[in-house]
Amino acid sequence: GNSVTQMEGPVTLSEEAFLTINCTYTATGYPSLFWYVQYPGEGLQLLLKATKADDKGSNKGFEATYRKETTSFHLEKGSVQVSDSAVYFCALSGGSNYKLTFGKGTLLTVNP
Amino acid sequence: EAGVTQFPSHSVIEKGQTVTLRCDPISGHDNLYWYRRVMGKEIKFLLHFVKESKQDESGMPNNRFLAERTGGTYSTLKVQPAELEDSGVYFCASSQGPIQYFGAGTRLSVL
Numbered sequence: 001g002n003s004v005t006q007m008e009g010p011v012t013l014s015e016e017a018f019l020t021i022n023c024t025y026t027a028t029g030y031p032s033l034f035w036y037v038q039y040p041g042e043g044l045q046l047l048l049k050a051t052k053a054d055d056k057g058s059n060k061g062f063e064a065t066y067r068k069e070t071t072s073f074h075l076e077k078g079s080v081q082v083s084d085s086a087v088y089f090c091a092l093s094g095g096s097n098y099k100l101t102f103g104k105g106t107l108l109t110v111n112p
Numbered sequence: 113e114a115g116v117t118q119f120p121s122h123s124v125i126e127k128g129q130t131v132t133l134r135c136d137p138i139s140g141h142d143n144l145y146w147y148r149r150v151m152g153k154e155i156k157f158l159l160h161f162v163k164e165s166k167q168d169e170s171g172m173p174n175n176r177f178l179a180e181r182t183g184g185t186y187s188t189l190k191v192q193p194a195e196l197e198d199s200g201v202y203f204c205a206s207s208q209g210p211i212q213y214f215g216a217g218t219r220l221s222v223l
Contacts, residue, residue, distance in 0.1 A: 041216070044203065097167055099145065099168065100212065102155040103154060105149075105154075105155075
């Protein structure tokens, strides 16, 4: 079956530091890949997505590239801000009903 | 436009009691999903509605869980009777395509 493995947290960084959160997946066929973010007290929000190999998703300074050869979708940001503090979830969907398979989530705390 | 709304935001019940969670999807979204996150673990799929029909309920843990979607609008998820292992955060999502929009979740604590 499908599975997602992402870097366990928590991750604590200083403002303006570089961020990488690793995500690898196992899936049959050609899944779509997502990063969702959950800010404190809020629901999950789609951060970015990629639907095929070599696609790069980007939003709010975050980027992730769909790497089929390494089955990876690592999240990166060049300079994090305090407001980026949240839980980040890597996910994939495959099949006709688009149901999502998630990783365990990574708690990011950015200190001023 | 209103997003996905879930009620209540937090519920604390005793083992053996019944709890009903409600989800109001984005208006016009035919697809409605329920997910659950048990502490420290992944968010796991529970089931998927298309309008009022259950399309996939492969993630429902057991027959103590009953989901309905009246008239293809809001959905309820009832747990009866609740057990300690049912504690967690229950998320609802809706979509009209491949992108799912999530509610803030209901935190269920079974004591």
